[in-house]
Amino acid sequence: MSRQRSLGIGLLGLGTVGSAVARTFAERSRHLDLAAGRPLRLVAAAVRDVSRPREAGDVPITQDPFAILDDPSVDIVVEVIGGVAPAHDLHLAAFERGKHVVTANKELIAKEWDVLHQAARLSKRQLRFEASVAAAVPVIAGARTLGASHPRAVRGLLNGTSTFICSRMESGATFDDALLEAQRAGYAEADPTSDIDGLDAAYKLVILVRVLGRPAHPDDVQRTSLRGTTLASFQAAVARGRTIRSLAIAELDGGRVRARVGPEEVAAASLEGGASGPTNVVTFETDLAGTLTFRGPGAGGPATASAILGDVIAIARGGASMTGA
Numbered sequence: 001m002s003r004q005r006s007l008g009i010g011l012l013g014l015g016t017v018g019s020a021v022a023r024t025f026a027e028r029s030r031h032l033d034l035a036a037g038r039p040l041r042l043v044a045a046a047v048r049d050v051s052r053p054r055e056a057g058d059v060p061i062t063q064d065p066f067a068i069l070d071d072p073s074v075d076i077v078v079e080v081i082g083g084v085a086p087a088h089d090l091h092l093a094a095f096e097r098g099k100h101v102v103t104a105n106k107e108l109i110a111k112e113w114d115v116l117h118q119a120a121r122l123s124k125r126q127l128r129f130e131a132s133v134a135a136a137v138p139v140i141a142g143a144r145t146l147g148a149s150h151p152r153a154v155r156g157l158l159n160g161t162s163t164f165i166c167s168r169m170e171s172g173a174t175f176d177d178a179l180l181e182a183q184r185a186g187y188a189e190a191d192p193t194s195d196i197d198g199l200d201a202a203y204k205l206v207i208l209v210r211v212l213g214r215p216a217h218p219d220d221v222q223r224t225s226l227r228g229t230t231l232a233s234f235q236a237a238v239a240r241g242r243t244i245r246s247l248a249i250a251e252l253d254g255g256r257v258r259a260r261v262g263p264e265e266v267a268a269a270s271l272e273g274g275a276s277g278p279t280n281v282v283t284f285e286t287d288l289a290g291t292l293t294f295r296g297p298g299a300g301g302p303a304t305a306s307a308i309l310g311d312v313i314a315i316a317r318g319g320a321s322m323t324g325a
């Protein structure tokens with residue numbers, strides 16, 4: 001390994017995803033150092049409640065996020081708190097202090113794209129958010145390679161909890177039982193309304209559209225909740241060789257972006273119809289590159305930690321600026 005100085009990483013948040021990041025550091029530190037080409041050091045994690053038990057290796061814990069932001073040994077801030085406040089101010093504070101930011105926070109990136117990208121540009125630091133869409137599936141990286149093409153549409157399954165619920169209901173489980181299972185598995189948001197009513201998928205869809213260079217905002221995504229879909233509708237669809245999935249679709253042809261999220265029938269034999277558990281499926285339709293489909297685990301601690309650490313490694317290797325704007 002080269003003799004470059006080590007890079008310090010500070011974690012903001014130690015829930016399902018933050019704990020998975022910390023455990024990965026504890027369990028495969030040497031592997032991460034080799035991948036990064038230099039030593040990586042997890043300096044500390046900031047949490048709201050220090051007394052809460054968690055499985056997060058032996059990372060030092062603080063209640064004060066500024067203990068991490070003001071620490072000169074922290075080069076990269078990994079924000080996995082989620083939501084807009086206080087994450088928004090913490091991102092800006094990180095850039096003001098010359099830190100790179102890596103995040104899984106789809107709501108914040110979708111709503112505050114311009115502000116955050118401008119802050120990153122001004123501070124000449126990177127804002128990376130591969131984990132914010134489809135967790136381990138490299139769809140942000142994929143979308144960035146399509147710059148020469150005209151994108152026509154993005155469609156797919158962007159919410160693991162909804163896909164999990166649909167795949168269980170198709171086999172006869174009730175909506176409430178399936179949701180409980182998704183919550184126990186750590187896929188659902190703290191408030192699962194965001195999953196079920198399509199907000200979570202809308203944030204991710206907006207991020208993909210923005211990466212493709214088109215304007216979008218979560219308020220402009222038409223949403224239909226999965227909650228009204230009955231077992232009888234699943235049975236009727238299955239009897240016709242079809243099933244139901246909560247689809248996120250953005251049509252990009254022409255001047256306007258038309259985006260929607262909600263339950264729709266799909267062929268049972270399609271990639272989307274066959275997706276179960278927290279699987280995400282993302283298809284880009286373009287002119288030059290044709291149709292490209294990505295598929296893989298779109299939720300859960302380890303899958304999200306994989307994407308976060310991929311971004312950390314890219315920064316450590318000095319990849320080109322990925323502020324994306």
Ligand code: HSE
Nearest residue numbers: 159160161187189299
């Ligand atoms: N609640 C989200 C989902 C987590 O179910 O997909 C990953 O973003």
